[in-house]
Amino acid sequence: xxxxxxxxxxxxxxxxxxxxxxxxxxxxxxxxxxxxxxxxxxxxxxxxxxxxxxxxxxxxxxxxxxxxxxxxxxxxxxxxxxxxxxxxxxxxxxxxxxxxxxxxxxxxxxxxxxxxxxxxxxxxxxxxxxxxxxxxxxxxxxxxxxxxxxxxxxxxxxxxxxxxxxxxxxxxxxxxxxxxxxxxxxxxxxxxxxxxxxxxxxxxxxxxxxxxxxxxxxxxxxxxxxxxxxxxxxxxxxxxxxxxxxxxxxxxxxxxxxxxxxxxxxxxxxxxxxxxxxxxxxxxxxxxxxxxxxxxxxx
Amino acid sequence: xxxxxxxxxxxxxxxxxxxxxxxxxxxxxxxxxxxxxxxxxxxxxxxxxxxxxxxxxxxxxxxxxxxxxxxxxxxxxxxxxxxxxxxxxxxxxxxxxxxxxxxxxxxxxxxxxxxxxxxxxxxxxxxxxxxxxxxxxxxxxxxxxxxxxxxxxxxxxxxxxxxxxxxxxxxxxxxxxxxxxxxxxxxxxxxxxxxxxxxxxxxxxxxxxxxxxxxxxxxxxxxxxxxxxxxxxxxxxxxxxxxxxxxxxxxxxxxxxxxxxxxxxxxxxxxxxxxxxxxxxxxxxxxxxxxxxxxxxxxxxxxxxxxxxxxxxxxxxxxxxxxxxxxxxxxxxxxxxxxxxxxxxxxxxxxxxxxxxxxxxxxxxxxxxxxxxxxxxxxxxxxxxxxxxxxx
Numbered sequence: 001x002x003x004x005x006x007x008x009x010x011x012x013x014x015x016x017x018x019x020x021x022x023x024x025x026x027x028x029x030x031x032x033x034x035x036x037x038x039x040x041x042x043x044x045x046x047x048x049x050x051x052x053x054x055x056x057x058x059x060x061x062x063x064x065x066x067x068x069x070x071x072x073x074x075x076x077x078x079x080x081x082x083x084x085x086x087x088x089x090x091x092x093x094x095x096x097x098x099x100x101x102x103x104x105x106x107x108x109x110x111x112x113x114x115x116x117x118x119x120x121x122x123x124x125x126x127x128x129x130x131x132x133x134x135x136x137x138x139x140x141x142x143x144x145x146x147x148x149x150x151x152x153x154x155x156x157x158x159x160x161x162x163x164x165x166x167x168x169x170x171x172x173x174x175x176x177x178x179x180x181x182x183x184x185x186x187x188x189x190x191x192x193x194x195x196x197x198x199x200x201x202x203x204x205x206x207x208x209x210x211x212x213x214x215x216x217x218x219x220x221x222x223x224x225x226x227x228x229x230x231x232x233x234x235x236x237x238x239x240x241x242x243x244x245x246x247x248x249x250x251x252x253x254x255x256x257x258x259x260x261x262x263x264x265x266x267x268x269x270x271x272x273x274x275x276x277x278x279x280x281x282x283x284x285x286x287x288x289x290x291x292x293x294x295x296x297x298x299x
Numbered sequence: 300x301x302x303x304x305x306x307x308x309x310x311x312x313x314x315x316x317x318x319x320x321x322x323x324x325x326x327x328x329x330x331x332x333x334x335x336x337x338x339x340x341x342x343x344x345x346x347x348x349x350x351x352x353x354x355x356x357x358x359x360x361x362x363x364x365x366x367x368x369x370x371x372x373x374x375x376x377x378x379x380x381x382x383x384x385x386x387x388x389x390x391x392x393x394x395x396x397x398x399x400x401x402x403x404x405x406x407x408x409x410x411x412x413x414x415x416x417x418x419x420x421x422x423x424x425x426x427x428x429x430x431x432x433x434x435x436x437x438x439x440x441x442x443x444x445x446x447x448x449x450x451x452x453x454x455x456x457x458x459x460x461x462x463x464x465x466x467x468x469x470x471x472x473x474x475x476x477x478x479x480x481x482x483x484x485x486x487x488x489x490x491x492x493x494x495x496x497x498x499x500x501x502x503x504x505x506x507x508x509x510x511x512x513x514x515x516x517x518x519x520x521x522x523x524x525x526x527x528x529x530x531x532x533x534x535x536x537x538x539x540x541x542x543x544x545x546x547x548x549x550x551x552x553x554x555x556x557x558x559x560x561x562x563x564x565x566x567x568x569x570x571x572x573x574x575x576x577x578x579x580x581x582x583x584x585x586x587x588x589x590x591x592x593x594x595x596x597x598x599x600x601x602x603x604x605x606x607x608x609x610x611x612x613x614x615x616x617x618x619x620x621x622x623x624x625x626x627x628x629x630x631x632x633x634x635x636x637x638x639x640x641x642x643x644x645x646x647x648x649x650x651x652x653x654x655x656x657x658x659x660x661x662x663x664x665x666x667x668x669x670x671x672x673x674x675x676x677x678x679x680x681x682x683x684x685x686x687x688x689x690x691x
Contacts, residue, residue: 035437035440083640083644086644087643087644090643090647091371092435092436092437093367093371093373093436094643096373096436096437096440097583097587097639097643098639098640098643098644100580100583100584100639101584101636101637101638101639101640101643102636102640103636104580104584104632104633104635104636104639105633105636105637105640107632108629108632108633108636109633111629112629112633221576224444224576227441227445228445231438231441266456267452267455267456268455268456269452269455269456270452272448273445273448273449273452276445276449277449279441279442279445280430280442280445283442284430284433287434287438
């Protein structure tokens with residue numbers, strides 16, 4: 001039982017990271033109907049900058065984090081302003097592909113600047129610390145991940161619910177033309193969405209790195225597991241991204257923990273694809289996800 | 300078209316585009332052939348390796364172009380179908396195992412395993428298609444991406460066919476007693492392996508390109524493009540959406556399977572993680588850089604994404620650096636990443652779009668007195684069947 005609780009706890013922490021990545025996807029999608037394939041690489045850039053700032057430039061953690069945030073937010077805003085704004089009204093295919101273009105550029109830039117070898121994760125606390133209660137080890141990294149995710153979600157909830165810009169973003173997501181008609185500046189909203197997503201990506205990246213003590217360029221595609229999370233939650237639902245992320249994280253870690261017992265049936269590494277299997281199932285049964293909006297197509 | 304009317308009186312404008320309709324296309328063919336012959340006679344084996352890889356890549360790019368470029372269905376999973384083709388070829392054509400630990404192989408002839416690679420990939424495509432094609436846009440993209448990961452899991456876990464994580468060898472194409480990886484005498488002329496592979500891959504690419512080119516000028520091809528441009532509109536015009544999408548999916552899977560078999564055979568030893576997302580995305584880059592919905596675009600795109608880095612390596616244009624510095628692979632990834640963005644922003648037709656713009660410009664200058672009035676409306680290969688205008 002302790003083993004199960006241990007796995008579930010690790011799964012929730014893992015799921016929080018997916019949730020953070022998924023939040024980035026769904027905020028951009030909600031505002032502008034764009035799936036940002038480069039989210040994983042924004043995360044990579046953020047995590048690398050924070051790590052470099054701490055270990056090479058010897059900055060304290062918080063200024064380093066700030067530096068990472070500023071850098072990814074600038075990349076996000078520039079991409080939105082210079083590239084995506086010109087793509088409005090173009091086919092989904094083109095828009096998806098152009099974010100893949102950004103993904104390739106960012107990943108290659110990371111490899112060219114930092115190399116392919118892992119760099120240590122920057123962390124404000126001792127990564128290996130934690131305490132054990134009732135046979136379950138609660139790692140500081142996992143506890144921090146869960147706490148920060150919860151805090152961020154609360155902040156986002158407050159932002160969307162009670163602030164002027166949050167309201168404007170929700171209005172834009174609901175009906176772009178109506179939002180324009182009541183005087184909402186859509187361009188600001190798009191920029192805001194990209195800025196928030198990029199910032200969340202950096203935070204997710206820092207925790208993803210802390211979770212495995214180091215980060216290397218392949219982590220960018222680890223972020224792809226956030227896709228099953230947002231599909232499960234409903235792609236245009238912010239709370240769905242969080243729930244989906246945690247569910248996927250828990251299932252993945254549980255599978256990883258128990259798969260060795262049935263290894264002769266399932267083979268190795270099934271936990272790497274369980275999120276995708278769940279996603280395909282969801283897409284077949286309930287394509288709009290648990291919390292997403294059911295879309296009716298009008299001709 | 301059911302009504303056949305003699306096409307003699309039809310306006311020349313209404314002729315379907317012919318492969319070799321006029322003098323300039325004959326001329327282009329002549330120059331192209333001459334270039335191929337010169338290359339074939341004088342090129343070194345290194346150059347053959349570069350070009351041969353590009354030829355195989357062009358077949359796979361063409362496969363992706365059928366699905367994404369012509370039919371508008373996003374796919375990030377072409378490497379999965381290539382892998383299916385490759386492992387089919389290995390199972391059928393591989394050497395029979397000498398110990399139970401080695402992966403299976405039936406040792407069948409090249410003439411069996413090559414078509415089988417395409418057919419099995421097409422069958423898998425036909426199995427997955429009905430599920431995947433219910434989805435649109437990026438949902439389809441994400442599902443095909445999931446296919447790549449699921450495929451890699453499967454390939455690692457069926458060592459009997461794939462050799463497991465360590466990988467396996469793949470069969471060498473051979474006609475009777477003439478394996479392609481050795482020098483052979485034919486009619487008194489000695490052919491190097493590079494030359495033989497060049498002829499083989501070139502011939503398969505030519506057949507694939509002619510086939511795709513012709514399909515796209517047929518009723519089915521017009522249905523594909525109608526689906527891409529406006530699904531509802533296409534359905535209203537009587538296009539069966541499911542049939543059109545499935546047709547494109549199966550044709551694409553078939554070609555991808557053949558390309559995968561050739562890739563694996565040419566590399567000769569492949570591990571399951573070769574068929575990853577990066578490979579699939581390279582083909583996406585190739586169709587965008589070369590030109591979506593274009594046969595020539597597929598070939599140019601493959602040359603750019605798969606041929607160019609090897610050319611850069613061959614001339615060692617880059618300093619052999621330390622870890623993390625500029626390698627040809629990195630440089631190339633950076634270039635095609637940027638090119639995807641630049642082309643999608645400014646020239647969605649890719650290199651072929653640039654070529655067409657250039658041709659239009661030339662035509663404008665050479666025929667400026669023949670055409671009075673405004674710019675003719677752009678007609679994208681929607682020309683009616685011959686005789687259409689003569690119907691009473």
